[in-house]
Amino acid sequence: MSGEKILGVDQLTMRFGGIVAVHDLSFAAERRKITALIGPNGAGKTTVFNCITGFYRPTGGAIRLTHDDGKQIALERLNDFRIAKQAKVARTFQNIRLFPGMTALENLMVAQHNALMRASGFTFLGLIGVPTYRSAEVHAIELATEWLRRVNLLDRADDAAGNLAYGDQRRLEIARAMCTEPALLCLDEPAAGLNARESAALSELLLSIRDEKGTSILLIEHDMSVVMEISDHIVVMDHGVKIAEGSPREVRDDPKVIAAYLGTDEEEAMAVMESGS
């Protein structure tokens, strides 16, 4: 691996009672790159995600996030909302978690909560309507509008998020995560349930986030066409341990990966892997 490291996972272990969901996992994600975490169902990918984003506290190991200014943050010691607030790690969920009764625009405004809270003098100044808060709100609406345009939802800005089509909801959730202006964006199966055209649009969106915004992305994905197309680096997990790592080409040809996905019948596995390329 070359390049600057943004996320370093070192000997991460997560146990639930007697079950070891993740065992001694180490990998790194590079800055301004897309790192994919793949593996069969039950491999422990989402558990790793939940450890990184503070929803679980790992049983052992270290997770280090390095900001642009060189500041290192130990994610395993932060919990809950602080991961998003202080470490600037944003995430989406496998089963979409929008605020369905709020409009698309409101969803993106909620994402800018912490910045707006400071601007509103923790509500007190905002209550009496000071101009600095008003300009901050205008700025927040501009940022939200920009992201709505990027995810092609500008004309649905004032519609309830719960009324959007499934694919639109997926994109809105990514836009919402990006509105927190994260250093690392974690996506849990962003292409799940999308059709081929929507998947292609998603790939384009993620590449533009990487190239234009310079945001590092870590994603879990089952859709191999997306993974192989956009990933710079792939980590393969099975049964809680890392079984392979490398560029898309290296991983695709790795017999261990093929075995993990489809048992030992390599011919069939090859066929599936090829179809994704």
Added chain:
Amino acid sequence: MPAKPTTGILSILKTAVVNALIALVLFSLMVGIRTEAGSDGQLTYWMRFGELASLVAVVFGGSIVIELLRQWIGPSGTEKLVPPAVQSGMAFVGRFLAPALLIFALLVPVIFYNQRYILDLAILVLTYVMLGWGLNVVVGLAGLLDLGYVAFYAVGAYSYALLATNFDWSFWICLPLAGILAALWGVMLGFPVLRLRGDYLAIVTLAFGEIIRLVIINWQELTGGPNGVPGIPRPTLFGIPLDNSDDGLAARLGIEYSPTHRIVFLFYLILALALLTNWVTIRLRRLPIGRAWEALREDEVACRALGINTTTTKLTAFATGAMFGGLAGAFFATRQGFISPESFTFQESALVLAIVVLGGMGSQLGVALAALTMIGGFELFRGLETYRMLVFGMAMVLIMIWRPRGLIGHRAPTVYLTKAKAISSDLVKEGHG
């Protein structure tokens, strides 16, 4: 309700017979057998076939009528009943309903100057409007089910009563203090219940309401226990008393004294307090904290993933709601002149919660309408005497069947790009605690 609409006399009769059988089983023990203690204390009982038969017959007949009505109206779920002209008319009414209500409220003392009963009732309604708006912050916006809201009402009332009687402070100093103290108690309740959700939160808040009441009853040295606090000073118009004395308002203005002056003053006082509650809530909704409350109601996990501190967000919701409850309590104390723990039972909490739910959770106008319906309606049925509660309860059930998500069943967005579109209540979550 059957999945597909069934027609024909046979199916109607079948439903009616089933309902009648259920009624027979239920009422055979409750009504059919009458038990009493005899002259020597032994049990005597006799059968009441006549009453039982008439009840079952009523259920049978009623079932047929309801089934016929149902078939006449059409299957549920269809909304073609309302023609577009009526809908646009209702939208028109809806837009002007709030300003019209406000103007009417401002004119109430002028119109009903000589009707003390109506003025008192209006003050009572406005007190509940204010309580409803206060609880709306906690239940409607933040989605935290609070069954002990009366505790803050009590804290506010006792804060005002004790400060005013012990230290002789003016109403205008004690009022904000009562609000602050209630908010403090809101935070104190908030801390232990932060981890609880849904039913568990409801139970703990319910217990909190009871604890406050029991403390008030038993801490006799401070609160006077069951005897209450008598002789609470009446509010003054910035130092000018509204009484019959020489330096009272009437004497200063050179007009004849009337006890109605004070009632009118109290009316405008509670109107101002309620409007303050409304104004603050509307502003808060458009601030990040208000959006965070609503986001918390929609999805707490997503809030955490966006870096929102759910702990402080919940606490501020509790504190804000409690503060308004405390202000309403202080008003209650000064209006009554006497308070005792009896005024702060669970029934009050339930009533305020019913107002919020009936109004449509989160809707300010809905809560005001619901308070008017609940408190006003309750008085309206006074002529029915014994059957008042029965009719009132049935009216509530009918309203909730007709509008399961409350009188105002949609949510207005807090910010928009091109056009504010009302959001159907089907999408809005109720919160899980």
